[in-house]
Amino acid sequence: MTGALDGVVVLDLSRVLAGPYAAQIMADLGATVIKIENPRDPDVARGFPPYLRAGDAEVSGYYAQYNRGKLGLALDLASEPGREVLTDLIRRADVLVENFRPGTMDKLGLAYETLAAVNPRLVYTAISGYGRTGARSRRPAFDNTAQAAGGLWSMNGYPDQPPVRVGVTIGDLSATMFGVIGTLAALRHAERTGQGQLVDVAQVDSILAMTETAVVDYTVDGKVARPAGNKHSWVRPYELFPCADGQVFFGGYTDKLWRVSCELFGSPEVADDPEIDTMRKRFDEEVYERRVKPLILGWFAGRTRAELEELAGDVVPLTAVKNIGEVVDDPETAARGMVVDVAYGALGTLRMFGQPVKLSVTPATPARRANELNEHADAVLTAVAGYSDERIAALREAGVV
Structure with a gap:
């Protein structure tokens, strides 16, 4: 059975969490997602704990959870031949996802306008800390940056104590969700009209949009949200x-x-x-x-x-x-397919969260292995870019792939 996004080709140039997770959701839903990494500087998340280990071999559970079901291609985008390869892939792609600091792709000669000229129906999804516009757009950012700048950090914790960050990387995760929503909306438009577009998602914007009533509490009543501990600000008992x-x-x-x-x-x-x-x-x-x-x-x-x-x-x-152990071991969690098992050979079995989106006709397929670095280079370059074995060999010899 094919997924809802069967036939959609996604190029995932992103790293760590917000971008990779967005692309992973699309892979779960049936898209062909190609994870493109720098051969000399691959996704740093490959080194994040926890690890499945057997002898000298290991795989990051963190990386595997957010990159499952993707094809792996290592490509040197700092080289002209590498950019030519990406351009050839763009011709066949529907979506590109990146989460570099704004301006990085432009310096490589791979700005949205350049790629849109190659493929006018391309949906280019850019996830960043502060977005692509405004005085702060070039600032470096992490999850905590978004929690601080978006107001959420100041609201979390207990009264009369210093505020506390939300215990998960909610800045990345919220940007993931809005990134997927924006991508699918733009993809729908592109399929209908042939016109792609730039999807600009900022972590800070995403956090602000998740502060519930804090904005209208301030704009209507001048009330500044403060930490309330485990209590709701006015609903009781709750x-x-x-x-x-x-x-x-x-x-x-x-x-x-x-x-x-x-x-x-x-x-x-x-x-x-x-x-x-x-x-x-x-x-x-x-x-x-x-x-x-x-x-x-x-x-x-x-x-x-x-x-x-x-x-x-x-x-x-x-x-x-x-606690999380009780949740993972809860039979109802299994009944909802929210913990999936993936075999990693001698490394053992990785148990990770499943896909919360349940589609009745085109169900997601989350129980899949993540790619090894450059694992699917030949298959991708042959099937998507249309390259011959000789050309692929030459790219390997030159260190481009």
Whole structure:
């Protein structure tokens, strides 16, 4: 069965996370993705832990998770012959993904305008820290740059303590998602009209777009978002609560959910208490801390996470807070195909996350091995660029490939 993006050819020139992950999602969905790396300076993520090892051989689990299902080609873009090879690949490609600092591709003579002249229907997706326009566009950036400059870092953590970064690389990951959305939208347009375009995605922009109500809280009420710990800024109850063997999230804040919760936990009379009988009353912080929260703490005390989920999890938003090992080993995770196993020969089996996008007719294929450096050079240059064996041999001899 072919994937939804079957027939789409993607050239992935990106490194580390935001770009590679965007291209990996397209590979999962059926695109032919060609990972193009510098033969003398390949993707640094190949050296990131954790590693599958056997003797002197190893593979990075990090690299494998974000580059699965791609074809590998090493190409020296600093050389004129290398740029000629890329140009020939561009003629047959639908999408190019890169996450260099803006201006890098221009210096190589591979600017969007140049490549668009070769292939007018090309979708050129550029992911960077600050985007391709503005006074900050040339600044170097990492995930933490986006969390800091996009406002998210200042909002995360506990009140009256220094702010805390989000514990995953959300700057990269958010840019990945917006990059894929933009690419697919541009691809749809290109397929319909023959006109490609530049997709410009910035990590900082992506972070700002994920700050929920912080922007309108400021523009409407002048309120600057601050760290709130595990609490929502105004929805109550909607936070973490302790129980006998850990913590659970409980979010029974609407009138309907609150009434059901009172009944489930043996306090039906509380639902009609005139001080806390409406959602708006329970949102009041003083009332919540004095009346509502102590009641919930009493409900949960002495009960385990499993007992609480068994009692109420199918009726109200009540969920055990699990560590990643518990999530990976959860049968429901397996049932959703969200942990996939890939064999790496003598190195063993790599277990990694699957593809969250479930398509009923053209399902994704995430359980695939990542490419070795330059592993598929002959196949790519023959099938996509149309090169002869003699020309490929000459490129190898010259160190271009």
